[in-house]
Amino acid sequence: MKLFKRLSLVAMLVSATALTPLIAQTIGDDPVPEAKLAIPDGQQLFGKNDPNVRRATAQVNGEIITGTDIDHRLALIVAANENKLPPEELARFRAQVLTNLIDETLQIQEAAANEIEVTDAEVNQYFDRVAQQNFNRPANEVEKYLISIGSSVATLKRQIKGELSWSRLLSRNVRPSANVSDDEVNAIIERIKATKGTTEYRLGEIYLSATPETMSAVTENAKKIIDQLRQGGNFVAYARQFSEASTASVGGDLGWLGLAQLPQSLANAAANMNANEVQAVTSPGGISILLLIDKRQVATSDPRDSVLSLKQIAITFPKGTPEAQVAPLVKQFSEETQQITGCGAADEMARKLGADVVNRDGIKIRELPAPLQQVMLDLQIGQSTPPYGSLQDGVRVFVLCGRDAPQEAASESFDEIMSRLEEERVNKRARIYLRDLRRDAVIEYN
Known part of the structure; x- marks a missing residue:
């Protein structure tokens, strides 16, 4: 008899492949200024768009993403949700998996263009470590398990390669410019001292961007996701596939935050949530699906x-x-x-x-x-x-x-705070970097 109910093997494996620790990255309440498009009213569409037709596969700058690639990645999600996804959820996940694979391909291509190499030996070594740490078994047994659920080692190794490639690319091209001054760190240390004993919240977030025109559809999508989560869906798996924040690769985990560090709409929601509660919060930039993981008191033992x-x-x-x-x-x-x-x-x-x-x-x-x-x-x-x-x-x-009894809680050190702030800046710039790659890509849907 096991002492505690464990996460499904797939959920652990999916979450374990997040290589770069990401810090809270929510979207503020203030709308992001954007250049307006000159689109006159009273015009017509030449042709029809059928929203029921979903593109199954794609070529990204000439590189093919096959239906098998999508099926194998989707199988991980289905297994993480204990095979309980209804057909309409499978269709949405399939579309999102294709989007994720396109981004992953762009990241690997950009790393290669910058002469950043991730060898098969490195991928295999990381895969072996994941197999041992999360399954407590050799890699060949994990391979049998993945095949049994309709997935493969290849799809997981490709995900590992994508995240290793992107992490190294950011370390070389983005991280050196993400400087944090001593004054910024000292200001945070003083704020921690001033807020000792107040409540911090550990939150999970699935961020869905929306414009005024798409808000209705995105709201409906958020409701469907929340329904699945409340029926036992795995938050980590949903965050990795649907969240548009960079914290998607760590299952949407924002880490520990005070209410003052959150946009006001999220702070108001978090303050009134109970542990393990899921709630949708609307902001000008879109919708955040929040999960309250835990609470604690700042710089005090719990x-x-x-x-x-x-x-x-x-x-x-x-x-x-x-x-x-x-x-x-x-x-x-x-x-x-x-x-x-x-x-x-x-x-x-x-x-x-x-x-x-x-x-x-x-x-x-x-x-x-x-x-x-x-x-x-x-x-x-x-x-x-x-x-x-x-x-x-x-x-x-x-x-x-x-x-x-717990030891007296230790505050973050100067170096830890500096590292956290640098990571925040790297993550924000990473989103802009990926956005630019998408804009420049040649993507042909089949």
Whole structure:
């Protein structure tokens, strides 16, 4: 019995391929000034555009993106969402995958034009590391898994190559000019000192740009995405495929932010959100789908960072066992385990109940499922939690064997703040760089 429900293998693999750490990059509330197009009213369209016709493949500056390329990348997303995507979602994802592959191709081409090489050996080495870190298994077993879901090693390695190429290109052509002064860093340090004890928010964002003309369609699209997320869709996977912010490659994670660092519309929403809540926020530049991942107090220790030593006692039920038959077993399990008087007595109780025992150390309270976090904060050493679980996954209790209080939170160092600010500037310029590549590209849809 596993202690915690893990992310699906594909979700972990998809998120693990983000190579460059990205910092919060939201779009401000003020409209971005743009040159106006001279488009007179009262004219007509010569020809028809059928919105139901989607271009399946494309050539990007002569390089072909095949239907197989799209299918293999799409399979990763489907698996990350536990094969629960409805047909209309698949169609939208397919169109977005093609857009992502076009951008990826442009990035690889631009790196090659600048004589930046990413060798097969480097890609293979990174892939092997991802396989070991996220799957705890050799790369050849991961290859079998990807084939089983309709994907391939090739599509994942191409994504790795694209992100390595883009990262190196930015490091050479963009990063050297993203300078941050000492005065800017010192100003942030003073602001952190002044805001000690206030609340910071860790947010995920899926940013969808919109103009006044497209706002209605984009709003409808955002509603569909939120519906899928609330039904269990993987936020990281959706952010990587749909978000137009540079944080898409890290699953939309904006990091820890104070409300003052956010555009006012996002700050107002975040202040009233609960953990794991998803909400759409409208701004002049488009729509942000926000996920509140967590909250904490600035530069102060958080009790949820306490490190626990736990003993898990779990029972499972044969597949197909009626709920009426399970209820008295759970009741007995609950009554017996509440009599545990310390971790030393837990093993004997488990033997008596025919339960499995797992010892786990080094678990932070904030890493536990939300229903257990408050229970752990109030639990005394040697006490056990109420039963937690389900008919399908089994029921378990956790005995608290030890708890180490969190150390006083350390503020960011001067160098850490400077690095963060430089990264913000690199990311903003990266979006402009990619926008220019799109404008200059010759793209033929098939």
